Amino acid sequence: MFFFKKSGWNLLFFLPMNTHQYDAIVVGSGISGGWAAKELCEKGLKTLVLERGRLVEHLKDYPTMTADPWDMPHRNQMPREDKLENPVVNRCYAYKEDTAHFFVKDSEHPYIQEKPFDWVRGYQVGGKSLIWARQTQRWSKYDFEGPGRDGFAVDWPIRYEDLAPWYSHVERFVGISGNYDGLDTLPDGEFLPAWQMNCVEKEIQKRILDAYGDRKFIIGRCAHLTQPNDVHLAQGRGQCMARNQCYRGCPFGGYFSSNSSTLPHAAKTGNFTLRPDSVVHSLIWDEKKQKVTGVRVIDRVTKAATEYFARVIFLNASALNTNLILLNSTSERFPEGLGNDSGVLGKYIAFHNYRGSMSASFEGFEDSYYSGRRPTAVMLPNFRNVKKQEMDFQRGYMSFYTAGRSGWGGARDMPFGAQFKEANSVPGPWSVYMMMQGETIPKETNQVTLSPDQTDEWGIPLLKINVSYDENDEKILQDFLEQGEEMLTKAGCTNVRKSDSGQAPGLDIHEMGGVRMGRDPKTSLLNGFNQMHLVPNVFVTDGACMTSTGTQNPSITYMALTARAVDYAVNELKKGSIQ
DSSP states (O other), rough: OOEEEEEEEEEEOOOGGGOOOOOOOEEOOOOHHHHHHHHHHHHTTOEEEOOOBBBBOOOTTTTTTTGGGSTTTTOOOOOOHHHHHHHHHSSSSSSSSTTTSSSTTTTTTTOSSSSSOOOOOOOBGGGGGGOOOOOOOOHHHHHHHHHHHHHHOOOOOHHHHHHHHHHHHHHHOEEEEEEEEEEEETOSEEEEEOOOOOOHHHHHHHHHHHHHHHOOOEEOOOOOOOOOHHHHTTTTTTOOOOOOOOGOOOOOOOOOIIIIIIIHHHHHHHOOOEOOOOEEEEEEEEETTTTEEEEEETTTTTTOEEEEEEEEEESOHHHHHHHHHHHOOOOOOOTSTTTTTSSSEEEEEOOOOOOOEEEEEEEEOTTTTOOOOOOOOOOEEEOSSSOOSSSSSOOEEEEEEEEEEEEEETGGGOOHHHHHHHHTTOOOOOOOOEEEEEEOOOOTTTTEEEEEEEEOOOSEEEEEEEOOOHHHHHHHHHHHHHHHOOOOOOOTOOOEEEOOOOOTTTSOOOOOSSSOOOOTTTTTTTTTTTBBBBBBTTEEESSGGOOOOOOOOOOOHHHHHHHHHHHHHHHHHHHTTTT
């Protein structure tokens, strides 16, 4: 029997069929999958977590976590050969020599781009929780009300009040730094001490507030332990050291990841089993019982097929892979994909628009500097179409800015030598960078489907992605560029330079939808507890479940939705409503 413990985790490879029964199965070990595992195990359910990637253990498998640039062959840059072989992943800001081992190379899991789409993935235990940007903002009541009010998507089946206690539940465990800002457009949470703005950022904040009155920039909220509490120390995590090398894996556990937090916590219960290298093919529909009974798995390495069984299944494979699994879960009852009587499975994919940015100069404060590498920016909640439709486009965007000083001073035009060294030791002038995070509107034409004739190396159909910008996205982009330039100018910035990156959808790494929540089974796949309308023992709580995108970074919402859904699912199991 191939079953053993390693670092406190039950690792499962091949077992006899009679040991393949669990109370719950979680597909995916990333941000939402880790939370599903933690909550299920804490509530006493014997839980199997299936991860398609390799095993990664906290600390042990962070090979570059303390490396310096000169310790790497190309000084932390990717060589030309890799850029040519893997153009998609090389466009990701976090993909460098020190982090490449946490990213999927283009050839490792191909997909079909019917329109340009950069699908950035991390296949390993912990998923993209090892390489996420760690920004955490709650949704407001206006985000949940928007679709139903303005008619651009189906109405959310929940409201802010339904999720607020679960935001708090998650925030206390994760550790979120932030200020209590009192904004109804960006509700406060359970915060650790906030990071601080530098002097120029504070000056820009003040001048913009003076100029507009209602545009309040605040310090970004992020999943970093500025002052760990007992709950964080009990996880074995420590204070963030502001190194800004988070994507390597943090030796201090200073930022939240599944590997440093939820998965080890689940393992402590004794109810947790992890099976890495498990590519999920589909969910098993039993025609006789008229229910899902388990999961079909293809071993990533050996290609051997295995089946695992459970009373309840949580899909947390990341948005597009969750769509792929459900589309591939066909049966006599569901020939178009599991639970897909409505025909909306794989449709209404949305994302965040990151195309707009700008840079500027700021004069003054030459005698001031700052310390550390703060892991968050200054942010402005959306101020467009928040409470009512008022623009010629739908929804809006968040804005972020930072101010800093380069270390070059006047050294760029000097020859090497003592003068170069002296000039390089003096900070250069202040510069400012601003960017947008725009909401996109879910559209039926933005969809994913399965290839009828192409499969990957595990025999699973390739995903076809047909997602693009529209006129609404272009209008949002232009409004940000106009308003951003105006704000920076009023804040005293000079030499404002605007930019449209033209990047393809997907590079935001915030893809959402395809298995959306809603009130009506005819127009949605999930109810208000992330439970499939037509398959009550299957829950989806990753990005696939999202009805709309909001303008906020989505991960904290996935975590809160997951904890809430697990609580509901366990209660339904106890009542016998889920068999």
